[in-house]
Amino acid sequence: MAYECIEVDKRGPVGLITLNRPKALNALSSQLMAELGEALAAFEADDEVGCMVLTGSEKAFAAGADIKEMQSKSFADVFSEDFITSGWEDLTRCRKPVIAAVAGYALGGGCEVAMMCDFILAADTAKFGQPEITIGTIPGSGGTQRLTRFVGKSKAMEMCLTGRMMDAEEAERAGLVSRIVPAAELLDEAIKTAERIAGMSRPSVLMTKESVNRAYETTLAEGIKYERRLFHSTFATEDQKEGMSAFAEKRQPNFKHR
Ligand code: HXC
Numbered sequence: 351m352a353y354e355c356i357e358v359d360k361r362g363p364v365g366l367i368t369l370n371r372p373k374a375l376n377a378l379s380s381q382l383m384a385e386l387g388e389a390l391a392a393f394e395a396d397d398e399v400g401c402m403v404l405t406g407s408e409k410a411f412a413a414g415a416d417i418k419e420m421q422s423k424s425f426a427d428v429f430s431e432d433f434i435t436s437g438w439e440d441l442t443r444c445r446k447p448v449i450a451a452v453a454g455y456a457l458g459g460g461c462e463v464a465m466m467c468d469f470i471l472a473a474d475t476a477k478f479g480q481p482e483i484t485i486g487t488i489p490g491s492g493g494t495q496r497l498t499r500f501v502g503k504s505k506a507m508e509m510c511l512t513g514r515m516m517d518a519e520e521a522e523r524a525g526l527v528s529r530i531v532p533a534a535e536l537l538d539e540a541i542k543t544a545e546r547i548a549g550m551s552r553p554s555v556l557m558t559k560e561s562v563n564r565a566y567e568t569t570l571a572e573g574i575k576y577e578r579r580l581f582h583s584t585f586a587t588e589d590q591k592e593g594m595s596a597f598a599e600k601r602q603p604n605f606k607h608r
Pocket of ligand 1: 373374375377378413414415416417418434438455457458459460462481482485488489490491
């Protein structure tokens with residue numbers, strides 16, 4: 351498949367997607383989002399891929415939805431086409447983990463896309479923000495919702511109301527990113543992390559992702575019950591037997607399902 355706005359590569363068990371509209375700081379045009387959806391679906395269906403990495407350039411992960419594409423749309427247009435839903439939520443439907451490796455700007459829709467991934471690894475150059483208010487609109491793909499869950503109401507409200515950006519250190523302190531790495535090491539570190547995940551038992555990886563995500567959608571008691579049932583079900587897998595035997599025998603596990 352030939353893509354124009356993204357690059358796609360397979361590094362062993364890792365599916366790597368690089369946003370690639372450098373002249374527009376990877377602004378998320380509808381073509382880019384459609385291509386992203388296709389690439390994600392292809393990696394989802396590829397049995398050799400156990401984890402994905404989504405990244406951008408040194409200067410920008412993505413500077414938001416494409417403002418030039420949006421600017422002349424009317425209310426009737428955006429409402430009728432449910433603008434921004436189509437394609438954008440594909441990321442949240444992936445069952446395999448997706449790591450966002452963010453350097454430079456992750457603004458507006460760029461920050462929202464990063465937050466739709468399973469976790470964010472940030473370069474020390476990363477800058478996060480929801481500047482939509484400065485162009486007369488509001489976040490449209492989860493910014494007011496996911497950012498609030500990540501960093502709490504006060505910080506999310508300030509960022510969405512003022513458009514202020516957060517640097518990598520503040521983002522790590524606030525819990526938006528899992529950790530910070532030097533910019534030059536970002537991609538290697540993201541791929542190494544993805545390889546580690548892809549080396550685990552696939553059913554355990556998928557169950558872990560499902561279970562952590564359940565924490566956002568249900569009560570604590572229901573979430574814990576859900577987790578317990580999945581935990582029990584791992585005892586039906588050969589990989590649970592292999593993992594625990596390997597520990598007892600002081601050797602590395604050789605998981606069958608990955
Ligand atoms: C279209 C964009 C763009 C965007 C940058 N460009 N961001 N084009 N949509 N979101 C283009 C610029 O027009 C310019 O093109 C080129 O990329 C380089 O950008 P500069 O502004 O010249 O770079 P710089 O001075 O370094 O400033 C970087 C920046 C700034 C701070 C990131 O570009 C910026 O503020 N961008 C917009 C950020 C934003 O408001 N994002 C939210 C979008 S709304 P030319 O042709 O002039 O060289 C949104 C809503 C999501 O995301 C709703 C749901 C999905």
